[in-house]
Amino acid sequence: MSNDAKTVSEAYESGLTGASERVAEFHEKDSPLKRLQHWLHTTPSAVPMIVLLLALLFFGFATSNFFKAGTLSTILQQIAIVGILGCAQTLVVLTAGIDLSVGAIAVFSSVLMGQFTFRYGIPAPLSIILGLGLGTLMGAMNGFLIARIKLPPFIVTLGTWQILLAANFIYSANETIRSSDIEAQAPALRFWGNDIVFFADAAVKNSGVKVLYAVFLMIVLVAVMAYVLRHTAWGRHVYATGDDPQAAALAGVPTGRVLIQVYALAGLFCAIAGWVMIGRFGSVSPTASTGQLGNIQSITAVVIGGISLFGGRGSIIGMFFGALIVGVFEMGLRLIGTDPQWTFFLIGVLIILAVAVDQWIRKASA
Amino acid sequence: MSNDAKTVSEAYESGLTGASERVAEFHEKDSPLKRLQHWLHTTPSAVPMIVLLLALLFFGFATSNFFKAGTLSTILQQIAIVGILGCAQTLVVLTAGIDLSVGAIAVFSSVLMGQFTFRYGIPAPLSIILGLGLGTLMGAMNGFLIARIKLPPFIVTLGTWQILLAANFIYSANETIRSSDIEAQAPALRFWGNDIVFFADAAVKNSGVKVLYAVFLMIVLVAVMAYVLRHTAWGRHVYATGDDPQAAALAGVPTGRVLIQVYALAGLFCAIAGWVMIGRFGSVSPTASTGQLGNIQSITAVVIGGISLFGGRGSIIGMFFGALIVGVFEMGLRLIGTDPQWTFFLIGVLIILAVAVDQWIRKASA
Amino acid sequence: MDQKGFSMTTEPILKARGLVKRYGKVTALDECDFDLMPGEILAVIGDNGAGKSSLIKAISGAILPDDGKIWLEGRDVIFRNPIEAREAGIETVYQTLAMSPALSIADNMFMGRELRKPGFIGKYFRKLDRPAMEKFAREKLNELGLMTIQNINQAVETLSGGQRQGVAVARAAAFGSKVVILDEPTAALGVKESRRVLELIRDVRKRGIPIILISHNMPHVFEIADRIHIHRLGRRLCVIRPQDYTMSDAVAFMTGAKLPEGVTEAA
Amino acid sequence: MDQKGFSMTTEPILKARGLVKRYGKVTALDECDFDLMPGEILAVIGDNGAGKSSLIKAISGAILPDDGKIWLEGRDVIFRNPIEAREAGIETVYQTLAMSPALSIADNMFMGRELRKPGFIGKYFRKLDRPAMEKFAREKLNELGLMTIQNINQAVETLSGGQRQGVAVARAAAFGSKVVILDEPTAALGVKESRRVLELIRDVRKRGIPIILISHNMPHVFEIADRIHIHRLGRRLCVIRPQDYTMSDAVAFMTGAKLPEGVTEAA
Amino acid sequence: EDVSACLITKTDTNPFFVKMKEGATAKAQELGVALKTYAGKVDGDHESQVAAIEACVADGAKGILITASDTKAIVDSVKAAREAGVLVIALDTPLDPIDAADATFATDNFKAGELIGQWAKTTMGDAAANAKIALLDLAISQPSVDVLRDQGFLKGFGVELGDPNKWGDESDPRIVGHEVTSGNEEGGLKAMEALLAKDGDINMVYTINEPAAAGAYEALKAAGKDSGVLIVSVDGGCPGVKDVKEGVIGATSQQYPLLMASKGIEAIAAFAKDGSKPAPTEGKDFFDTGVTLITDKPASGVDSIDSAKGLELCWG
């Protein structure tokens, strides 16, 4: 009786013969403003860039010492660590997670590298490799708890934050390793604290602009991750996992594996940040405030950079601008000479404003 | 030609006459275990309750001082503030938000109440009302930014956390109002620090178990909010807003208004917590740790209590048990005599374990 | 030119002119017109992506059109959100159903218009009247023959696709007072359940309430509709009566295979 | 008793016996059996909530049945997740489509099997070959006549319901190697697009790949299916050939209005 | 020409540093020095201090006054600043090594602890041999003030120290336990409650500072032990001295932040004028701004002043 069925559908489908294939092309008004809005909309990282430019302009006018090469390179070196932690945080946030343990992993890794060298006499390069490996392992542990035991990222990393920070204090016995010892015995630990001097005047001592290796490292890491996230299958899987994990799993993304990899990689980035901390601060200190504040700072950079905390949306370049904005504000306010409490106050206002501007531009162009 | 259509559908729909109305009732195995699992599944707050019982048993065996009435009432009074902040946090988290500013609002409100009384000489009860009102306003500001400007809650409250804490230090000039002054001049501020003594032996001084008014307040607030969330339309709207805000808006929930109300109410709860802080700590101190840690503590209680950070799922009773679990662990570990660093470490482990157990029970019963 | 073939005896209960809605580069509504007559069943048909859902979203306050005007019973209205439209008596089943997955069927049906207990408790403690809500929900679902829903307190997320759609339709039919809009209400429904929905639509019309029905099911449309609004490329191509044309004609119009008399494609 | 009316000449390519799946109190699959023959189009029909989606989810690894066994080409298999099923050649379009809303159409079509650039860049830098992926995606969508999709880089969330469904179907048809499963693929599609999907299904079958089609559209089912699996109350009631029964019979069986010969309801 | 200076404190919420800032600001105004102030975000925030030093150098400051959070780790940044020609003076806390700074104006925190320890031991007399001691410290990261005061107290009280560079490793049975307080009332209260639950017979309480002592007192009062328990503390802020007067705190070691700050500003002004650097106190490698025991129950063999005198000298 399938003839019966045939008749039924032919009753109306005969109308299909000769159906138009015309595409619904619509006349579009292409005013420059519209095009700007469209560009902003399709290039989300441009929004923090604009906020950054405005901030630079403002501080350039407000304080005379701001637009000196030295000041600008100082800003870059001050955000190097947050920028690297931000790479870790970006990955995690793109999967709709959050990593409160980034700072703790960084500090603990730096302590491990230092203590391995000085307590056990392991050669510095090997200590560094061990430190990086252990940092990766800490991240992988987060990933395992989140992907396999299916615990919420917030709570897992809240727990490991406390655990790692306490372990860090207990293991190091609160001991700082001095800068002079490191310089003498393990210069590899301080590698990222070296600098390249630009525009130096040979005649004048300490002239020129110093740029730390750490700054180049941060920029390279951001660039590499931007490529990976945008142009490799793995990067797409990270986005898909954050966007809708169930849909991604049904569509064939091994979401569990992706999550573990993301957290492990985040752990590696944190350990790298830990290594950079040694170079930047000279010494190895278990009480470094990155352990307490690194998470909030990196999350701030990520969010000002326009990455959605619900996952799947945003770009790592945005995070980089986010970190820069915070760095520029902190330095600018310091130079203006605002009281520290007022600086906190204004940074708070900035965070809200930056996101509000972002939101406003997106809405205008939607 | 609608007859034509009629024929088309009648071609098969004639089969409908006499269609069975039978409900798909399935034979269900009603073993006691299955029923327990089902009960756990439908009563999510039971899971933290079980974790709590296990913790109580463990510490009861591990340390002799634990099961004394005094110890237990101390635990209750130590969680009173976290419990009240947890009510605020629960509301916010149920709407898929997060409130990082709870501690800052609490501390700032307590400072405002104190300074109004002592700096400007406003009568204490009026100061309290003003403080409660201002706390509500701070919460409403969060709500406005989130609901109307459509900024993400994490970033808004991260900003207001910094802003309010800085404002708190600037306004108070870091001055503490001393306990003896408050006792002498403004006992209303210390109201919640009064206690009721149970099982007192009139002959012996200081015998019996003291329970602070603050503890009763916390329990009453939890009970009232449990009723409101479960049995009023507004409560259902809070859940719907957190569950799927777009769906809720299309279904006729004024999601924007609900959000503002939720954050304002959370602000009120925080201000109440601020008032309770004065009673509990005796003095008014702008540096109280609650300002820095209140958010993490209340979120921990909420999450251990089984409330989903993605919104729309969980019960406030769970939060109460979550706060209790943390309180019991902290006290228990101290009594066992671990070093503060180890206590910190073990609390981290606890947080993860408690949520893992929760997850495991839910999976077993699903 | 749209009213070709029949004269306007009464004023439309719901009327829209020149609606425009753009999404970035895509124009979902392109100067679209719309008329719903009192007491009629108006079907809206068109290709995927023609802009049907956008049209009814604009009418029901779910999106704000970039341009254009809407009249309800002759009065100029602007709905800034679905609640305003609902308060004006327009009840809508969206294609994406608009339910809170974690809440129960009864909670979802009464979302935004919950019943309170009578007397003191309801007035001062604002306590919900769950038994009454559950009873009502059960009755409405029974009318639709969704008997396989075993527990009215089940969370909506545990329902099958078709069951969910049934709940949404039952909600709209129960509460609509001026206009009921259904966006593909039978798309996920079985034969039996679809038939029930069609009967329900007739019942609602019998109560004097006009209905807008978006559907891709031509036999259903031709069986039940009084008039058919054919949507193409973001605008109303024409309105026909099912008696005047064959299904095959309608399909040809909506897919662009043929043009109705008097209409040029570039209109 | 299910094979009543025709003899088994070959082994089923996909076979399941005694599948059970419980959700709390609800039993979605109740000792359900299933057979798919090589090269055939098997339709699965049944009331809403009968357990059709649960059945194909169990077969495709999306849920783990509580009990029961599955054989693919005679080999005993257990799919713990959809990826394993996909690697075994089973491609599925779920009722809830399984797409990442923020990603582009092309990204979604190639999710989990992305193409890499040839040569050095692809091998060592693992760079995606976007132009190739976009070209392929565009071709497949054109085959389905989804011409109104203007930009292959558009995010899936900006597509209309029907367009999304089209993308999902195109993906499954393009990549399925052993079995293609479609759960209500035409539910949200227009007349033209539905016809294209039916043609596509025939094309896939011509490539020798068997298809499981869940649908509530009886004319479509009877037109295209080789055999029809009728699902009722969580289990297979019977399997019929469209030549042997009328649509009306099938509807009567699946709604419980009539019982097929030799089957008792309490089976 | 205008002289600019920087003051970098550990935090700017602790009243001690707030007063230090006030002292510096007043002196700077008097001498016509432009002063900018910085602080860590939390106790022990080392990175913010590094960033602050960098900002000061970028800003062309003549001198930096710093109370270092991490006395070893900050050395590098201090060196860089000194190389850039900035005078760096450590306030309150000496750097490690102490000569990393151009000069140090500090309290001897270990001595401050020792004084209250000795006082407590003498006051308790024979009972000291079976005292029950509660130690309310600052933070689990054990910053150097925290360790110095705690260990100084224990030494003064006659408890054998383990590693003098950390607290918590002593084996003396008189110690009921260490708890951390964040140096505020809330922390002091909660820590005291916990220790009381552990052992209700505590009769000797050491506290890191006076706010923590005030919190501890509230807990003791609630437990009905407002008399009979000896509380000792360090700092000498005005509320603290008032608490000594009211008998809440038995004794406290007073330090002089205002003096440190004004001395520091003067030194920078002098340095800007003629490049001269301040000299340390004789016999010490730093300029000791002094610490004085304040109590209304003087103990023999321990020098002290009474609370009335203390109130004249207190700083906030």
Ligand SMILES: Nc1ncnc2c1ncn2[C@@H]1O[C@H](COP(=O)(O)OP(=O)(O)OP(=O)(O)O)[C@@H](O)[C@H]1O
């Ligand atoms: N939120 C959005 N963002 C961008 N584009 C959108 C959005 N919603 C709809 N569109 C576009 O608008 C056009 C019309 O969509 P609409 O959903 O109204 O179509 P429809 O006629 O309902 O189709 P269907 O029958 O498939 O449901 C489509 O091309 C779609 O891609």
Ligand SMILES: Nc1ncnc2c1ncn2[C@@H]1O[C@H](COP(=O)(O)OP(=O)(O)OP(=O)(O)O)[C@@H](O)[C@H]1O
């Ligand atoms: N995740 C779940 N949790 C609880 N119950 C569920 C879940 N998924 C499905 N069910 C229940 O299992 C039964 C079968 O659902 P299923 O989706 O398989 O039906 P279906 O035959 O596909 O229906 P439809 O034609 O409406 O899609 C339904 O009663 C449904 O309520």
Ligand SMILES: [Mg+2]
């Ligand atoms: Mg639509």
Ligand SMILES: [Mg+2]
């Ligand atoms: Mg289904």
